[in-house]
Amino acid sequence: MTTASVAAEPVIRVSDLRKAYGATRAVDGVSFEVRRGEGFGLLGPNGAGKTTTVEILEGLRRQDSGEATVLGIDVARHPDALKARIGVALQTAALYPKLTVTEVIDLFRSFYGRGRATGELIGLLDLGEKSATQTRQLSGGQRQRLAVALSLVNDPELIFLDEPTTGMDPAARRSLWDLVLALKAEGRTIVLTTHYMEEAEVLCDRLAIMDHGRILESGTVTQLIDSRFHERAVRFERIAELDEKRMAAFPGVTSVRGEDRRVLLYTRDVPATIGAVLTAAEALGEEPQDLAVRRATLEDVFLDLTGRALRD
Amino acid sequence: MHALIQLTVANVRSFVRDRPTVFWTLAFPLIFVVLFGSIFSGGGAGERTIGWVDGDASSQSAQLRGAFARESNVELVDATEVDALARMRAGDLDAVIVVPAGYGAQVAATAGPRTAPASLVVYTDASQSAASGATFQIVGSVLGRVNLEIAGRGPAVVPEPRTIQTRDLNFISYIVPSILGMALMQLGVFSAVPLVADREKQILKRLNATPLRRWQLVGSNVLMRLLIAIAQAVIIIGVGSALFGVELAGNFALLGALVVLGALSFIALGYVIASFATTEESANGMTSVVQFPLMFLSGTFFPIDGMPDFLQTIARVLPLTYLSDALRQVMVDGTPFAPLWVCFAVLAGFLVVCFGIAARFFRWQ
Structure with a gap:
């Protein structure tokens, strides 16, 4: 994944956005910027306020206070001007159950003055076999692909994808990720909400972690992880003669943990620890199998920020 | 305009492909006509x-x-x-x-x-x-x-010997406009159900994320229902006159205007229901609660004059009473319950009130 060129003017600029439903503060003072051509992710559990934030940016809801500018348009003032230029895939992708895939795409094309050909979109989303099928007969994954196809009918420069791979099997998820990466490579900006970390890591150049209506932290995946976790773990298959006490004394190692058949050495100095492991193994006439350096994941970051796992 | 037509086509397709709805909207009133017609005009x-x-x-x-x-x-x-x-x-x-x-x-x-x-x-x-x-x-x-x-x-x-036939036609002549009125009422009131379903499935929200205007969305919905209303009128009147010799007395322009106004009024009532129903099930329930009293107390199956006083009072405030009455006056020269202009005025007033309530309370998401 290459980082797209960054234009000066941000595509989205949000400052101190707030939206309450009764006593619930769904969005509670959110600020961020999204740059042209980047993949930006809002990561957080269900109910964190991701969808509300995105729906304000799509012109579907009006914020109580705060500024939101998308493609240079004030979304609260000119939602209609905005809608013609963005692509949207909502979380629930049920659409006219009795219409076929082709009919739904044709219908949505009629809402815009410009756009891509229906056949092209069907090919792009690999829906060819299903083009004459009524949408109620599509699988969850196919329905999501149709939702993404509909977000592209007006050839938008900015695309919002709300939980785009929910309900997809791993293969379908992979192929959708490839499509999103291809769209990004064309210079389009992608804003995505997700609670899958792997998805965020693959698709997003930058991320904001949300919980309870607030952004807890934002940055690139590496920044987010490195700012909290200075340690890495050296991992390899356990060597019987090498006991944990001895490994704990290796240079840089702060703690030792067993994990199934493997052992994890948390360390501040990866090269020195690996060197010590190799030397000790050689002395025993062994070779460490499956040796790898594991860094902390976004899951660890989220756990550290909120004290909860992401997918509870 | 392009979007409006496409959306209307989409609505008509969705309607036609939903067999149970087609049955209830087109075949059900027809069954009533045939049933009543056969019972009350069979030879001998x-x-x-x-x-x-x-x-x-x-x-x-x-x-x-x-x-x-x-x-x-x-x-x-x-x-x-x-x-x-x-x-x-x-x-x-x-x-x-x-x-x-x-x-x-x-x-x-x-x-x-x-x-x-x-x-x-x-x-x-x-x-x-x-x-x-x-x-x-x-x-x-x-x-x-x-x-x-x-x-x-x-x-x-x-x-003349013909009087025997006229006599037999009397009830079917009464019932055909009634059934048309009932069908228009049901068509309108039932518009609440797919509307609430579309909101529940977030289809309305998805449409709202496009440049489509709300008047186009509502317009296409209403246009689709008006097309069905006209189809209903043609089928019911056609069968009534082909099978049972119901003679049309009135003028077609007036009849057309009445069908459109009647359909619009009850579509507006459907939107009022959709404003207060949150789920498809509750919309279905509210629709039934509204349609049954309308059906049975509006002189659809029995003339209002024959009803007990308190029911007559109820009938007098139900909009379907005026639609059926006006249809009867225009179609078969029936005895008026209220002058035709009163019927038109009541329906138009009802339309305006329902429109106002729906405009105030209808939620898109």
Whole structure:
């Protein structure tokens, strides 16, 4: 994944956005910027306020206070001007159950003055076999692909994808990720909400972690992880003669943990620890199998920020 | 405009592919027409058994009995009043005619200087509006002739044989506009259900994320329903006149205007329901709650005049009463319940009120 060129003017600029439903503060003072051509992710559990934030940016809801500018348009003032230029895939992708895939795409094309050909979109989303099928007969994954196809009918420069791979099997998820990466490579900006970390890591150049209506932290995946976790773990298959006490004394190692058949050495100095492991193994006439350096994941970051796992 | 047409096409497709809805909207009213038509206009079904109670036993009452007995489709059964009414309740008799004591004397007096006319008590079953209508027609035509004879002149007008058919058509002529009114009402009220379903499935929200305007969305919905309303009118009237010879008296422009106004009013009511229903199930429930009283208290199946007073009061405030009444006036020259302009005004007022409520409370997501 290459980082797209960054234009000066941000595509989205949000400052101190707030939206309450009764006593619930769904969005509670959110600020961020999204740059042209980047993949930006809002990561957080269900109910964190991701969808509300995105729906304000799509012109579907009006914020109580705060500024939101998308493609240079004030979304609260000119939602209609905005809608013609963005692509949207909502979380629930049920659409006219009795219409076929082709009919739904044709219908949505009629809402815009410009756009891509229906056949092209069907090919792009690999829906060819299903083009004459009524949408109620599509699988969850196919329905999501149709939702993404509909977000592209007006050839938008900015695309919002709300939980785009929910309900997809791993293969379908992979192929959708490839499509999103291809769209990004064309210079389009992608804003995505997700609670899958792997998805965020693959698709997003930058991320904001949300919980309870607030952004807890934002940055690139590496920044987010490195700012909290200075340690890495050296991992390899356990060597019987090498006991944990001895490994704990290796240079840089702060703690030792067993994990199934493997052992994890948390360390501040990866090269020195690996060197010590190799030397000790050689002395025993062994070779460490499956040796790898594991860094902390976004899951660890989220756990550290909120004290909860992401997918509870 | 392109989006409006495409969306209307999409709505029509969704409608046509939903077989149960098509059945309820188009076939169901038709079944009513065919059912009522077959029951009340079948050949020979006009045979009536009437209980004859002669409380006077005069030559005049015997003459009257003779006049009724000459009617080809009437069978008279002599009985006492108590006996006759009991047999009518049991369903053996269609009606009971009672000649009160003193009838002969009064008729004799009427032939001279003007006095109060003699009366004849006619019992019919109010719940069988068609049957009682037919009975009164027989009674009316017999008395007409008897009156002329009493007045000392020969019958000035001889009823043509065709009157028998007209009589049988009476109820079907009444019911066809009623069923059209009912169908338009259901079509409109039921628009709430798919609307709420679309909101629940976030289809409305997804449409709202496009440049589509809300008036286009509502417009396409209304346009689709108006097309169906016209189809309903054509089918119901077509079948009514093809199978049962219902003759259209009114003018088609007025009928068209009425169909459109009626459909619009009840579509607006559908939007009001959709404003307050949160799920498809609750929309379905509210729709039933609204449509059944409208169907049964608006003179759809029985004339309002025959209803108890308190029901008449209810009927007077139901918009369907005015739609069906106006349809009857325009289509078959029915007896007006309210002047036509009042019907139009009531429907238009109802439309405006419903539109206002829906505009205020309808939620898109």
